[in-house]
Amino acid sequence: MKRTLHYLTYTWWRVMRWLRAKHPKANWKWFTERSCGKDKISAAGVVPCRPDSMR
Known part of the structure; x- marks a missing residue:
């Protein structure tokens, strides 16, 4: 996991x-x-660049 996040x-x-x-x-x-x-890009009102749009 650590290597993946680093990459x-x-x-x-x-x-x-x-x-x-x-x-x-x-x-x-x-x-x-x-x-x-x-x-x-958005799906069901969730925009990847806006974390506050997620539940």
Whole structure:
């Protein structure tokens, strides 16, 4: 379990570094609005980027 979580964290930061290199003037707010907006991925009212939307 620990190795899996470490690998996921490593992968997350590698993707973020790639995005920051691709969009150097973008800030964190821009990234979250672009990937976690209201019209993005959701199922039964649960949005993955908003933990407060879960029961």
